[in-house]
Structure formats: structure tokens, C-alpha cells
Amino acid sequence: MELKNSNIKIKSKNLNVYYGNKQALHNINLEINNKEVTALIGPSGCGKSTFIRCINRMNDTIDICRVDGSIEIDGKEVNDKNVDVVTLREKIGMVFQKPNPFPKSIYDNIAYGPTIHGIGEKKDEMDKIVETSLKKAALWDEVKDRLNEPGTGLSGGQQQRLCIARALSVNPEVILMDEPCSALDPIATAKIEELIDDLKKSYTIVIVTHSMAQAVRVSQKTGFFHLGKIIEVDTTEKIFKNPANKMTQDYITGRFG
């Protein structure tokens, strides 16, 4: 498999991130392909979460965090002062390590996003959005008869799919996932992975994972971070069968530290 470079959705150029005086990312240059899954791997604290938070400007919410350099989505600068962060985050959904449904009904968890964006004002329109979002997240069959029950009453794996459905409800283009399966059992994990495979037909996905096997299963491209630097990016196949860089090899084969 060759890298397709013609099809770049997200591109970071000389991206540097600081928390106070401490630099967390150094000159990150990374290209993320459209409608593909890119996995980011690396030891704890190497800056994976910091990097994906740059994509939807979540680092803005951290006072001491400063970002310089460039991140483009479809060729448009994300860090531009004129960018409306609310619209940006609508376009870029995010799923976290711990499922975090709102303490509301399953239905309202999905309806929340569209409502604040002024979509689906008519009841039957919103019903449709809720149904399609839950179907896309492969959760509909399990919850269709209990839409008014609280989202927090679902199992961990179901909650995570609810969070994915919530992200999908506002028609994003990119979905960022930060260790989405680390709190889930193997079956729930398999369901999410299958879902990721399906979603990549319509969305660009960036997933941070500590499971090498998961990176191999779900992604087409993998980037290895170490101490705030990107060490190697290549097709997932190349990275896990025959990485070019010794550090990458040492990390994925468990020869670190």
C-alpha cells in the first residue's frame, strides 16, 4: 500500500505547543489523509493528546497552553483568529477515553448538538437525526426502545457508541478519538473498531491508541510520537512490519526504557 498524498484533509506545519515554559510539541509536520484512519502512537506524555487537541483548538480551553505554527484543514488555517471555534468543533467531533454522556436521556444526548446549532427544530426532523446518528454508531437496535432512559444507564461500550453518535449528529467531517477503547472490554472494543472501519467511508478519523494491535486493525497510516516529536509516519503496514526508524522499532517491539 502506498501513501496517498493527493488526498490530504489535515496538515500541520511546524506546529509547536507550550504549556507555560514547557514545550510539549516540537515542529510537528504531519499530513492526515481524507476518509482514512490515522493512528497516533507513542509513550505516555509524548504529546499525542496535545496534538489532536490542536486540530479542533481544544487547547484554547487550557489557559497556560500556547500554540504556534500552522494546522490546516482543507487548506484553511485552523489557528486563524477569524475561525469560529464553535463551527470548527462541529466539523470536528471528539471522542474521549472515558465515555462522557450528558446526564440526560439517550435521545437528548444526541439532540443536544443539533439543537445548539439550530438544526432539527421540528420534532420529526430531530427524530430522524437521532435515529440516523444512532444507526451510524451501530447503537440503534440496542436502544431504540429506551430512548428516554438516561444515557448514563448504558454499558461502557454502549456509552462510548452514544458519544460517537453524539459526535456524528452534527455532521462532522473529522472525528478525533483519544484512546476510545481503553475503558472497554474486548467485545465492546471490537464493536467500536468495526464501527471505525465503517465510519472511515464518510469521515476522516484520527485515533490515539496504546494498543499496537488496535492501530494495526483500524488504521491505514500510523504516526509515532516520542518526547514531543514526530519520529516516523508511514503506512500502518510498514510501521508494524518493518519500520525505518530504530526508535519506532524499539517502541512497538517493547524494547523501550
Next chain:
Amino acid sequence: MSDTGHTVKSYAEEMQSLNDDLIKMGSLTESQLADAMEAVIKLDKESVDKIVQNDSKINALRAAIDNQITTVLVKRAPMAVDLRITISTMKISHDLERIGDLAKSVAKKVTPLPIDLPDELVNSLRRLGDLVQKQLKDVLDAYLNNSKDKAIEIWRKDEQVDDLTNLAMNEVANYLQKDKKNLEMATHLLFVTKNIERAGDHITNIAESLYYLIEGEYLEGARPKGKPIDS
């Protein structure tokens, strides 16, 4: 290849033990092939039983390696170089086992052979056998030294094995032409020749596996002349 250094010590030990068993298997196979060739050249019928019995040691090691590999696969989900070591060790051990089988078959053919075979015939078998033994020794050395250049060299040299096989076959044909009553013996000798050649093909396979282990890529280009391995 003692490429350890895993953070998890038991993982390093498992990989080391695979390596050790493969080396053990290699040297057993080497001496089996040497003994079988010696039996043919000297038409030494006494040694056949021992060679046949010893083959089970090689089979047992192959089974042990398979077993360890299964464990490593489920326990460690090896990646990159570890994955390549695991896969290549599995393939190499299977090729060694087949070479062991072929040595055994060669030895078994010694029993019915007459002790007065023509010198030309014996000599041509010796030359073929010497080359194949040298190839086996070289490929095992290349494995120990992690040498991809040696692997390529051995891979290319299989052509010479094919040439010597053809010469040996011609000698068998001459033997048959001298007296049609030699037909049964000639058939045995054809099997012996073919089996030595096939051992050579398995050595070529080992060279390919070794190259993949080291480089992470398959040996490109035309395979040396010779028939694909059908067993």
C-alpha cells in the same frame, strides 16, 4: 540472532529460546544430511537404521518450535522485527524438517543398492551431495551472522545444484543403458538424486526466509532455475 533487549525479560527469553532451538535443529539436520550422504557414497548399509531413528529428533524439535511460536503469538502479538523472526523461524524450521525427511529417504535407499556401483555414478552423487551440504552449512552460518549478502549468494547458488543434479541424472541414465537389468537400481538412484536436489530447494527457501527476516522484504527477481517445491 540474539536480538533481545525487550523490556519484558520473559519475552526476551522466549525469543532467545526459539533462536537456540532453531540452531540446534539446524546442526542436527546438518549431521543427518552428512550421514545420509556418507551412507550413499560408501554404500554403508549398517548406518541406515540410526539415520532413520535420528530423524525423529528433528521432528520433535520442529514440533517444540511450533508450540513455542504459537505461545509467542498469543502472548506477545509480536511486531516488526519480532514478527519477522517468529514467522521466519516457523518457516525455516519447517524447511529443516523437510531436509531431515529427505536425508532419511536418501538413507533408506542405500539398503537395496548393490555395493558395486560404477565410480562415475558415485562420484557425481558425491559432488552433488557435497554442494548441498555446503549450501546448508552456509545458510546456517548466514543465519547465525545475520548476513543478508550470504543469503542472496546461497539463493543464487541453487543453480549450481540444478546443474550437478542434471549431471548425476545423466550418470544414472548411463548406468541404465549399460544393462536394462539395472532398471530397479536406477529408479532408486533417481530418487536419491531428486531428494538431494529437493533438499537444495529447501535451503533456497531458508535463504529467502532469512532475507525477509533481515530486510523485511522479499527477495526480488527471478528465482534460480529449478522446479518449485512440490512437497
